Amino acid sequence: MDSDLLVIGGGITGMMAALHLAEAGARVRIVDAGENAGTWANAGSLHVQMQSRFMRLYPDQVPAVEASLPLYKAAAEEWVRLDALYGPFELVRKGGLMLAEGAEQLRFLEGKARREEARGLSVEMLDRAALDGIAPWLGPQILGAELCRDEGKLNPLMANARLLAELDRRGVARVQDRIIGLEQQTNGLVAVGRAAVYRADQIIIASAWGAGDIVRGLGVDIPTKAEPLHMNITEAAAVSIGHLIQHAERSITLKQLGQGQIVIGGGWPAQDRGRETPPAVLAGSFLGNVALAARLVPQIGGLRVIRTWAGMNTTADGASTIGRLPQASRVVMALPGDAGYTLGPLVAKMAAAVTLGAMPEADMVRYTPARFAA
């Protein structure tokens, strides 16, 4: 199957890359495996401040994330632009509150806030009295919080559906297949799928945790890793929680969608059951995640959790990977670092610009795939 440009991966990054490329007039095809909840499982938090969960799990990757903070801020702004252009996606940008339950956690947040401010984020420490003014529903044990005004939330199902409609309108073809690898053939580079072989002038790889396997054959070692995790959602209540809620030490995100449901997540692990089966929700994760939410916001205790789902987060080295492969210059990587849904549209925009020759690679040296030379 031929097209000018092939995008591997039909999640938020792949969709947005395809949209930019199609807008530039290219004939674009997206191929997506549609497997394992890797696509379309995100819950729609717009993360900008450094997530304590990530800092704890991957301390060695913190410098890369910290250096990327301006990228996160720009990514949230890119979402605001998309919301205005293609939305509404129920995007709300009231900011994110990272809560502290003890003096040590407060000190940690104060230090973090200073580092983030230095990178241009709009942050502020709030004491309990200030919190009572904006979030009176927090549990009595909360001493204070870091407010990051750049953060927000949106309804990802709504955003995905609208963006998909835009792709259809621009004639972007979509195929369900799993790409096994890339091959250099006499007449150029092809992507080999289980069902077909795809030929294109350039190939954009936006397949998150699946990307490492696809490019390995070209002599590139990008350590993308799938991190199965699960999310919980409650029945609806009157909207009263405007902020994205996180914790200074523990894994949690909590937010209320525009339609009133409360989404509880934060990266609690799910059980990987292979490519063919969606990950399973673990008892310990379900109990721990929801119980933590109930302690931080006790008033949600009367609501019921009606559904959970599991998806895959992707980690590599903390930073995004954007740009041409030195080993195969017609392959462009488009891999967000942590918080893929937040970064996806901006990473896609940058990767599309590289593909179209509209962005000097020197501007993106921090994200270059060259750092993964095998």
Add this chain to the structure above:
Amino acid sequence: MTQAAEHFTFDGHSVPLRAGQSLAAALTDAGLRRFRQTAKGAARGVFCGMGVCQDCLVTVDGVPNRRACMTAAAPGQQVLTQNPFPDLATAKVPLAAHPARVIAPDLLVVGGGAGGLSAAIAARAAGASVVILDERKVGGGQYFKQSAVSAPLDAQQAAGAELLAQALAAGAKLIGEVEIWGAFDGLLFLAEHKGAALVARPRAAIIATGAYERPEIRPGWTLPGVMTTGAAQTLWRSYRTLPGKRVAIVGSGPLNLQVGRELALGGAEVVMIAERGPAPWLRPLASAVLAFADPGLVLSGLRMLSDLRKRGAPVRHGTRLDRIDAEGSALRVTVTDGAKTTAVTADAVLMNAGFDPQNEILRLLGARANYDPAFGHLRVVRDERCATSVPGLYAVGDCAGLGGAPAAMAEGRIAGRAAAAELGFGDGYDVFADQRQLRRHRRFQRQLWALHDVAPRLPEVPDDTLICRCEEIDAGQIRQGLGERPGHAGTLKRATRVGMGRCQGRYCGLVAARLVAAATGMPVDERSYFAPRVPIKPVAISSILAAEEALKDGL
């Protein structure tokens, strides 16, 4: 009927109750049928009557989203119409009255109906310790449907009471009002029991969760006053409450005839029973085969038809529901036989177009299943001892695929003894007699259903007919979603929100799987449905918190 002495209030108005009644029954007795308001402003009331559909929600003493069908009415309760967006600042957080309870029997039986009770009796007889968990306050299940307010109404209820008494006498422990919401590998079950957490870690489990009813998805099927036939039967048999004075029944199958007769005997005017299947006298061969398979049951069936005729309840064969419209406080029911349409007015419309298994626990634990195209649902793969593909997990009765109560009882006896033997209780046993009976019951079921018409259907409805009751997604939205992203029921769910609501797709999810199969040409199999996930039923966050506290050191 005893004189009502006690009252609760509904939106400030006094409503009488009889001891033992559910809120749904007491409200129905008072002529109240609009319990909740949806996000789009529609009114909803009792639909499934068995805790599945989540449509009869009310606020009880400040706690939002309680199911009226599963909540006992109590004097002095303050009940309110459920607002779709309860205010978190004023919503009362239910506090567990008791600490979490942890049980570890040899054998856990999930469901105290015909199959579960039979399994418990057999396993106890072999010497295993047995705990039965049931959702209802009174065990017995949907077939034996015990009375919560009075002595047994008839032989069927008396037989259920007898079975229940046998199980208890055998030493099985029955815990009622238990809602199981989690099932995990290694056989860990998490449940809510009267607001407190219940944790079960059995060595083996027999799942006997039965079936729920397949509705007629037609315009008007979500109106208050429209309910499943089983919901009406529970109102009458468990609470002595008639679903309405004038009742119309639509769909297909023997339950519709039975409940029509019971309600007529109870004093309701049954204005019509529309049966999709052709008249038995038009299918003499199938009828004769059935009569040969079980003459007794066929005779009682004939008696039922003649009883209905005597009471002036017309049974129209070859007739299906077209639409239901609200007409003042009544419902106008339009049916068609393909050639002509007829309309009747009723104040309750009952529907049953077959049954679908409550197989959530089995699917969640990974038990394999095959699709049965005749009944349009999954049949769990079992060996001759009713063991599933998951070690230590057995399935009996309708939850493994429709088979009827007599078959469920035979399967229960087989599985109860087999599970006990596997755990080291009782040695060799002869299941030959039970298996012969089981074959006979299964044969009868097949022939019985051949006289009716419960084939799985695609919803041939106008675009504005709701398919997903909870999220209020209509056929037009689903058709559009299918056009854009036909891949899988899960994809359709994310594209349209179909099945994302409180009932977790119990009704629309099955339709979505069928529609996707039709659109893609792929056969339906166990993976065609929404991925099984916890919670199996919506569970209060306060209850999850209590379970976490009980388990945090032991998971």
